[in-house]
Amino acid sequence: MANEIHFRIRRQDGPDARPYWEEFKMPYAPAHNVVSALMYLREHPVNAAGKKVAPVVWDSNCMEEVCGACSMLINGTPRQACATLIDDLDQPIVLEPLTKFPAVRDLLVDRCKMFNALMKVKAWIPLDHTQDVHLHAPLIGPGEQAVRYIFSRCMTCGCCMEVCPQYHQDSEFVGPAPLGQANLHNSHPTGKFFKQDRLHALMGVGGIADCGNAQNCVQVCPKDIPLTDAIAELGRRTTGQWFRDLFAR
Amino acid sequence: MADQRIIVIGGGLGGLWAALRMAEAGVHVDIFSLFPVKRSHSCCAQGGINAVLDTKGQEDSIEQHIVDTIKGGDYLSEQPPIKTMCEAAPGIIRTYDRMGVTFSRTPEGIMDQRLFGGVKKRRTAFAGATTGQQLLYAADEQVRYHESEQKVTKYEDWEFLSVVLDGEGVCRGITAMNLHDMKVHAFRSDAVILATGGLGLIYGQSTMSTNSTGAAAARVYQQGAKFANGEFVQFHPTAMKGHDKNRLMSEACRGEGGRIWVPSEKGDTREPREIPQEERFYFLEDWYPTYGNTVPRDVASRAIVRVTRHMGLGLNGQDVVYLDLSHHPREFLEQRLGGILEMYTTFSGEDPYTGPMKIFPATHYSMGGVLVDYAKDEQTGGMQKVHPRNHVTTIPGLYACGECDSGYHGANRLGANSLLSATFSGQIAGAAAAAYLKSLKKSAADLDEKYFESERTRQEVINQELLSPNGTENPFALHRELGEAMREHVFVERSNAGLDKALVTIKELKERSRNIHLDDQGTWNNQSLSWARQVQDMIVLAEVIAKGARLRDECRGSHYKAEFELKVPEGKFEGDPEYEEYRAEWKANNKEWMKLTVATHTEDGPRIDYKPFDASILAPEKPRDYR
Numbered sequence: 093m094a095n096e097i098h099f100r101i102r103r104q105d106g107p108d109a110r111p112y113w114e115e116f117k118m119p120y121a122p123a124h125n126v127v128s129a130l131m132y133l134r135e136h137p138v139n140a141a142g143k144k145v146a147p148v149v150w151d152s153n154c155m156e157e158v159c160g161a162c163s164m165l166i167n168g169t170p171r172q173a174c175a176t177l178i179d180d181l182d183q184p185i186v187l188e189p190l191t192k193f194p195a196v197r198d199l200l201v202d203r204c205k206m207f208n209a210l211m212k213v214k215a216w217i218p219l220d221h222t223q224d225v226h227l228h229a230p231l232i233g234p235g236e237q238a239v240r241y242i243f244s245r246c247m248t249c250g251c252c253m254e255v256c257p258q259y260h261q262d263s264e265f266v267g268p269a270p271l272g273q274a275n276l277h278n279s280h281p282t283g284k285f286f287k288q289d290r291l292h293a294l295m296g297v298g299g300i301a302d303c304g305n306a307q308n309c310v311q312v313c314p315k316d317i318p319l320t321d322a323i324a325e326l327g328r329r330t331t332g333q334w335f336r337d338l339f340a341r
Numbered sequence: 342m343a344d345q346r347i348i349v350i351g352g353g354l355g356g357l358w359a360a361l362r363m364a365e366a367g368v369h370v371d372i373f374s375l376f377p378v379k380r381s382h383s384c385c386a387q388g389g390i391n392a393v394l395d396t397k398g399q400e401d402s403i404e405q406h407i408v409d410t411i412k413g414g415d416y417l418s419e420q421p422p423i424k425t426m427c428e429a430a431p432g433i434i435r436t437y438d439r440m441g442v443t444f445s446r447t448p449e450g451i452m453d454q455r456l457f458g459g460v461k462k463r464r465t466a467f468a469g470a471t472t473g474q475q476l477l478y479a480a481d482e483q484v485r486y487h488e489s490e491q492k493v494t495k496y497e498d499w500e501f502l503s504v505v506l507d508g509e510g511v512c513r514g515i516t517a518m519n520l521h522d523m524k525v526h527a528f529r530s531d532a533v534i535l536a537t538g539g540l541g542l543i544y545g546q547s548t549m550s551t552n553s554t555g556a557a558a559a560r561v562y563q564q565g566a567k568f569a570n571g572e573f574v575q576f577h578p579t580a581m582k583g584h585d586k587n588r589l590m591s592e593a594c595r596g597e598g599g600r601i602w603v604p605s606e607k608g609d610t611r612e613p614r615e616i617p618q619e620e621r622f623y624f625l626e627d628w629y630p631t632y633g634n635t636v637p638r639d640v641a642s643r644a645i646v647r648v649t650r651h652m653g654l655g656l657n658g659q660d661v662v663y664l665d666l667s668h669h670p671r672e673f674l675e676q677r678l679g680g681i682l683e684m685y686t687t688f689s690g691e692d693p694y695t696g697p698m699k700i701f702p703a704t705h706y707s708m709g710g711v712l713v714d715y716a717k718d719e720q721t722g723g724m725q726k727v728h729p730r731n732h733v734t735t736i737p738g739l740y741a742c743g744e745c746d747s748g749y750h751g752a753n754r755l756g757a758n759s760l761l762s763a764t765f766s767g768q769i770a771g772a773a774a775a776a777y778l779k780s781l782k783k784s785a786a787d788l789d790e791k792y793f794e795s796e797r798t799r800q801e802v803i804n805q806e807l808l809s810p811n812g813t814e815n816p817f818a819l820h821r822e823l824g825e826a827m828r829e830h831v832f833v834e835r836s837n838a839g840l841d842k843a844l845v846t847i848k849e850l851k852e853r854s855r856n857i858h859l860d861d862q863g864t865w866n867n868q869s870l871s872w873a874r875q876v877q878d879m880i881v882l883a884e885v886i887a888k889g890a891r892l893r894d895e896c897r898g899s900h901y902k903a904e905f906e907l908k909v910p911e912g913k914f915e916g917d918p919e920y921e922e923y924r925a926e927w928k929a930n931n932k933e934w935m936k937l938t939v940a941t942h943t944e945d946g947p948r949i950d951y952k953p954f955d956a957s958i959l960a961p962e963k964p965r966d967y968r
Contacts, residue, residue: 106865121584125688128585134869135817137860146861149868151376153550155586156684158474159380174585175687196521197866204497207377211489216482217441222361224432229439231450238676241443241468244475245680248379280441 095120097129098140098184101148103198111195115140115184116148126173126187127152127162150199157314160247163190163254164199170251172314190254192261203250209266210248213293215273217283230281243276243322245315252309252319264298268309268319271300275322278329291326291333300326345778346371346785348515348530350501350557352378354473354763355743355770356536357480362771364487368778371528372484373496373517375552379481382538382550383763386473387681388593389455389465390437390760392430396451401462403427410758411959413459413637414708414751415898416935417570420958422715422748425723426765433764434466440479443468445677455677456596457756459637459967465757470591470680476760500871501557504533504564504739505796512738513785514793516800520871523864525800527793529785532738532774535561536767539707539744543879543886544832545824547704548580548589558711558745559878562885566734568940569747569952570709571882572889575754575899576833577705578641579664579698581689587703588688590664591681592756594698595634597674599666601625601645602697603654613663613697624648632967639753639899640967642702646833649701656699665697702833708754708899709889710747712939713740722958724769729777732770738777742770747937752898807873812858816873819857823850823876823883831887835902840891847884848946854880885940885947892949895934909966927964935961 096117104111117140118132127150134147150173152162157175164173165188167181178185193201232240252268253259259267274294278287294300300323309319347363349356352374360370372378395401406427411420438444438452445453445467454463468475487493498520505514505527514529540555541547562568579594579601580587595601604611605622625644626633636644645662649655655662666674666682671694674682685693712735716728724731732740732748742763749762830836830843854877861869895905907926910919936951 105863123688124584128583131585131817135815135821144860146863147869149866153376153380153552154382154385155551155583156385156588157687158384158471158680159382159550161376161380175684177688177690179690200866204377207379207485210482211485214486214489216486217439218486219439219483221365222436222440222483223365224429224436225439226432226435227439228435228452229441232446233450234446234448237443237446237450241445241475244441244443244468244478245471247384247474248377277441282439283441 094183097124097178099129099133100184100186101198102188103148104189104195106197107195114145122179124178126166126176126178126185127155129178130173148199149197158247160249163249163251164188165190165254170254170312172249175314190250192254192259193250194261203248206248206250206253206267206269209270210273212266213270213274214286214290215270215277217277217280218286232281240276240279242315242317243272246272246317247315249314251312251314255308255312257306257308258302258304263302265302266298268323271303271326272317272319272322275326287329288333291330294326295330295334300330344369345531345781346529347532347534347774347778348373348528349534349536350515351381351536351538351743352495353381353383353536353538353743354477354480354760355767356534357477357484358764358767359534359536359742359771359774360484360493361480361487362768363775364492366772366775368775370493371496371530372493373499373501373515375498375500375520377497378484378495379478381477382553383477383760384474385548385550385589386760387470387589387591388457388596389467389472389757390434390476391457391464391755391757392434392466392761393427393464394431394434394452394454394466397454397463399462401464405462406430406464408959409460410749410755411751412965413755414753415965416931416956416961417573417751417897417937418749419715419954420956421717421722422724424958425726426749426762428723429765430761433761437476437479440483442475442479445469455593456635458592458595458635458641459632459755460635465596467593470593470678473760476764501537501560502800503560503796504736505793506564506736507788507792510565510736512736513788516797518800518871521866523804523867523870525797525804527797529788529793531778531781531785532740534770534774535711535734535739535741535745536743537745540879540882541704541707543823543883544704544827545821546583546585546587548577548587549704554875554879555707555882556875556878559882561711561734561736561739562940563881563942564736565942566736566739567712568709568885569712569937570752570889571885571940572893572900572938573708573752573898574704574886575638575706575708576642576702578638578645578702579700580703580705581685581698581700583688588684589703589705590685590698590700591678592638593678594664594666597666597677598669599664600634601641601662601664603648603656603662607653608658610657622654629967636967637753637755642833643901645702660701661699662701663697664700666693667695667697706754706759707744708750708752710745711741713746713748717955726769727772727776729773729780731773732766733773733777740770740774742766752900803874804870807857807859807870808862810858810862812856814853814857816857816859816869816876819850819854820876820879823847823880827883831890833901835890835900836904837891837902840887843887844884844891847880847887851880851884888947888949889938889940893934893938895930897934909964909968924964928961931961
């Protein structure tokens with residue numbers, strides 16, 4: 093086993109600055125993940141050439157793969173850095189920021205576009221208000237709950253967007269994750285009252301028709317969300333909605 | 342008067358609920374958060390949320406929820422708010438259901454409920470083992486709806502630095518730093534709600550997210566808000582150790598039948614599955630036959646430390662014990678606990694379905710926090726649901742809710758009560774702030790600019806000092822040393838000698854933190870600068886925690902000092918003379934110590950006073966006893 097951990101990190105000092113590669117070496121210790129190793133480097137910010145440099149900038153929060161913050165390319169694959177163990181990686185470990193979102197600095201990117209897409213597809217259950225109305229929602233069977241639960245674990249991490257050939261910085265396409273959320277809310281017993289609104293949002297520019305069916309999204313999702321199932325269902329539903337709209341004219 | 346606005350700091354469950362209440366009341370809300378609110382630490386809550394739905398044929402009652410919460414907290418909190426919270430809990434669950442939360446279901450499609458610690462009834466609603474994530478997302482979605490209606494504005498990637506006080510000491514706005522260009526701005530606001538979560542990072546490794554530093558609470562504390570019960574920090578019994586954090590293995594593991602054990606023989610190095618039942622020491626079941634593995638967290642954590650450090654029975658002599666679910670069928674575990682068992686596998690490389698997990702207590706939750714008030718409802722004995730005094734801090738116009746406040750959990754929080762208190766306190770604080778706005782005679786928009794400009798300048802100066810190339814101290818190293826001292830001396834077991842050492846170390850760290858050198862001197866997205874500020878503030882709160890602990894010469898809830906322990910006479914129960922003697926001693930101790938610790942900031946460190954509170958619902962007649 094190597095007695096050091098060797099990183100090759102693609103750095104960028106600001107959104108308009110030129111990217112460059114910098115290498116770091118740190119002492120090996122068992123059970124490190126990518127973020128815990130970056131934390132060590134942050135305290136000892138010396139590059140492999142022995143030069144003191146500004147600590148690498150990255151995003152993280154929960155450190156247990158539920159918040160979605162620490163997405164980055166690790167040896168070329170988009171994944172959560174906190175849940176990627178050093179012992180499972182070939183060295184040198186290559187870290188790069190996601191490429192489909194605007195660069196901020198080093199490994200940090202701006203994913204606000206994803207949250208805006210959730211707004212566009214109206215990924216919420218419309219309520220009269222959030223005070224108690226002394227009623228539960230309609231009953232939901234355990235089988236249906238299990239399917240909905242898988243989708244509701246989407247943490248907006250952006251890995252699926254990174255590998256989607258149709259999604260890039262200048263495209264209008266909302267991308268796979270928001271499609272999954274639109275379908276999740278359409279499947280709720282009261283959320284479905286407003287499914288037309290969500291379908292209409294997906295029938296316009298940047299909607300479901302932009303999906304090229306590459307099926308990359310489902311391969312990289314850290315939560316194993318069957319995004320392509322949701323996309324297929326939305327495809328059928330939007331077609332049905334298109335016909336209904338046609339006859340309603 | 343100009344349009345009124347409210348600022349909420351923090352977008353976890355507490356902050357989002359406060360925002361929802363105010364948006365629905367027609368007040369514009371600005372939410373400030375260090376990161377996109379959907380990534381808040383609430384998403385780490387796993388096991389569930391308590392509410393009496395009584396769907397398990399166990400004759401559960403709201404009265405029992407109130408009693409369990411008060412006793413779980415070892416009688417150290419204002420009781421009227423607890424009553425109102427427990428009464429509101431079923432309605433909160435119904436609302437979450439309407440919001441689309443994917444709660445786990447019974448075969449009939451009814452919400453399922455599981456057992457949690459310190460409780461005998463199945464009272465915890467859950468969504469797999471990621472309940473917090475599901476509740477957070479539901480609240481996030483509702484807030485996003487209001488955002489789409491322009492009733493809410495989010496400032497994500499902004500760091501709260503301070504409140505702006507007018508000439509009369511009333512909170513009229515905030516200063517905050519844009520974490521991209523690192524510029525400080527002042528914002529006007531008619532009320533401010535602090536919903537900034539916990540402070541586990543003060544202990545270095547904890548179960549908390551890397552942003553849960555307590556810095557925001559420390560900042561308002563240094564501006565005059567009082568901080569209560571700082572010494573009461575919860576150590577969760579079942580966490581896996583890591584370089585970066587200690588990952589929580591939910592109390593739901595124990596609630597679903599998980600058993601904690603060590604080999605009976607010291608130095609037994611056999612593989613766990615080769616150790617026969619009769620050679621295993623199930624110490625919680627042995628010591629607490631009535632509650633067994635589901636004793637409250639403080640009791641379980643102390644028992645684990647006793648086993649590893651005093652009896653030498655930790656695995657390989659280390660601070661590690663087993664948490665074992667492997668007697669359950671895989672399908673059952675996948676369905677009920679899948680999310681966290683997946684996490685255990687990822688981080689340990691071991692399979693919790695076929696063998697036990699290796700765990701030890703870790704810093705998890707702060708029962709203490711910014712001191713908040715409430716208005717009692719004399720009719721019901723609870724708290725009034727809408728009143729401007731609810732959840733207001735000692736700074737007028739500044740409210741606090743969620744983990745950063747000091748309500749509800751006394752000296753020890755019961756599992757699955759935090760998602761409840763975060764939700765409930767957010768709702769109450771939002772309603773309170775909206776009511777407060779109606780009583781205001783002048784708007785923050787009309788206030789003289791000088792108050793905002795002088796506070797903004799003060800904050801800019803702090804940044805400039807930190808960015809000056811003169812210092813020598815590395816803020817990341819300071820934080821590591823702070824965590825080491827806190828874990829060494831202010832952990833599950835405390836002693837006055839150890840706490841004195843901690844206080845000396847903290848004073849030294851405070852001195853050194855005035856001489857920081859940053860390896861990043863840039864002005865674009867400088868995480869080192871933001872971190873250095875937070876480290877300075879963590880050190881301030883560490884002193885509040887350690888000093889409160891040093892001065893509280895008793896054992897209560899999570900705060901334990903062996904030298905002051907009142908031991909329950911072994912094998913004796915109510916009615917036995919030895920037990921009654923113990924009870925009399927316990928009551929005498931309550932006379933002295935059943936008071937809230939209140940810290941006030943001074944230049945020389947915290948001044949500690951004590952405050953009596955309302956215990957009109959459950960008088961302390963019975964010591965906690967989970968045997």
